[in-house]
Amino acid sequence: MTRREWVGVAAAAAASAQATAPPAAVVQRNDTAVERYLRTQVTDKQSRWYGGVPDQYALYPAGACSGLINAAAAGLVCPESRYRDSPDAFTSLRLAADYLKRSQSADGNINLESTNFNSPPDTGFVVWNVAEAASIARRAGNQTIERALQPFLLAAGRGMAKGGVHTPNHRWVVSSALAQINALWPDPAYTRRIEQWLAEGIDIDEDGQYTERSTTVYNTVCDRALVLMSTKLDRPELLDPVRRNLDSMLYLLHPGYEVVTEISRRQDLNQRGNMGRYWYPLAMLARRDANGQYETIARHFEAEYANLATMLDNPELLAPGPQPEAVPEDYRRLFRSLDLVRVRRGPVSASVLLTGTSRFFTLRRGTAVIEAVRFASAFFGKGQFIPSRWKQEGNAHVLRQDLEAPYYQPLAQRVAPGTWGQTRHERAVSEVCRLSQSATVLESKGGFQLKLRSEGTDGVPVAVEIGFREGGTLSGCEAISDGCWLLRGSEGTYRLGSDTIRFGPGSAVHKYVQVRGAEPKLPGMSVYLTGYTPFEHTLDFRFG
Secondary structure (H helix, E strand, O other): OHHHHHHHHHHHHHHHOOOOOOOOHHHHHHHEEEHHHHHHHOOOOOOOOOOOOOOOOOOOHHHHHHHHHHHHHHHOOOOOOOOOOOHHHHHHHHHHHHHHHHHHHOOOOEEOOOOEEHHHHHHHHHHHHHHHHHHHHHHOOOOOHHHHHHHHHHHHHHHOOOOOOOOEEEEEEHHHHHHHHHHOOOOOHHHHHHHHHOOOOOOOOOOEEEEOOOOOHHHHHHHHHHHHHEEEEEEOOHHHHHHHHHHOOOOEEEEEHEEEEEOOOOOOOOOOEEEEHHHHHHHHHHHHHHHHHHHHHHHHHHHHHOHHHHHHHHHHHHHHOOOOOOOOOOOEEEOOOEEEHHHHHHHEEEEEEEEOOOOEEEEEEOEEEEEEEEEOOOOOOOEEOOOOOOEEOOOOOEEEEEEEEEEOOOOOOOOOOOOHHHHHHOOEEEEEEEEEEEEEEEEEOEEEEEOOOOOOOOOOOEEEEEOOOOOOEEEOOOOEOOOOOOOOOEEEEEEOOOOEEEEEEEEEEOOOOOOOOOOOOOOOOOEEEEEEEOOOEEEEEEEE
16 A cells, blocks of 8 residues: 555545534535425326436436435435435435336436437446435435335446446446445446456546546546545545546636636537536545645535535545645646646636647636637638647747648549549649648736737738627727627727726728638627738737
């Protein structure tokens, strides 16, 4: 056992010994959830959905039932809950457990009606809730709850022990769900399957991100799964990738713990989200490692995101955490695997996306947010600037893209209808047009500076877009259409609350802002600068 592992075990033991009652806010939120489930669960015995819980689409997913089971079990065994030993809560739990069992396929899997059917990984997500409920029931000596949940869980374990997955994180979801069931009713088939998946290695890169780089969704899934496996299988080494991910996330935070999502390869790409879903791994490792930075974020989100059943299944979470420590707020950091530069200066947060995306620069000062800066040239319908390479020059990062567009000569043969694309590479080319585009990003005194360039073929219209988050006010700009402004003068200003971003100088040579081949306008408020190639413009961003 390493020193770090020993410290973790000792800290967990000490925390368990000091365990107290769960926070009142967490108990109250769970009670509110139970009340809602009791109100919405289908109790008509003639209904196809008897025991089920509808979602917002009037579907009756297994996941909703698993949430009911998790909340009801926590209420039933928690002394501070108003549902302690409640006959109504137990009846609801039993009906939901029966519904889940009826929902299982012959393989033991459930459907995710919105997209996946006979799905082992979606079964794993459901097992997370149900197995946790069974575990806290066993801790409390409530065999009635445990027996009600056992048939579903054993059938699910049979399915996951042989079933497949769709995506990288599913491996850890299935493995952790099997680990939960194995902790209740051990079976070598479960651990064999877990070892098969673990033999592939944990998919975390040198920058602490999992394959999907999903900073608000699947990072949290992987972290939760690995903490579960570590806990249920007594495998402390499985916490190492979780630490690496959480350490990485410390440098992917905006003010208020909003998360950088521009690197995601999944559905949370460029979506807003916070660190709330990381509460469980943060709180667990804060205690295991006496990590005050993790504790700071975990405490911030505890009232909204802490789960009562999870606390009851991990008594160390009921004990006081370590002394909170400040989270990094003053740095410039290069993530080489992600092609990302992050800069924090207190309330100022900036990201430079070095390759692969049109949204190459984002910036915020407190609540005033520039969601992205982009530019495009009307170059044969493919002039959206998406850098393909970069280099560092001093403190500046230079992003580059090269484009060319030829015209094609005739072939000395007949060309059948529909085969133009296939023959194009065989044709001689002429009148080849070329365009070189670049963006140089530099942190300057009191702000940031962008040098934008597009040159090669002359006379090509260029449009620069600065996309601001909705809700603020613009000044110094000329409205040209709904949600679109031009910056003609020396400076524009965007204000939201007490935060201000100043930007300029402007350039308004034309009004062709949505050039052909450009990506659709960004959501929110877009300010444009325009020109023609050869185009070279320096944009300064200042605050206050």
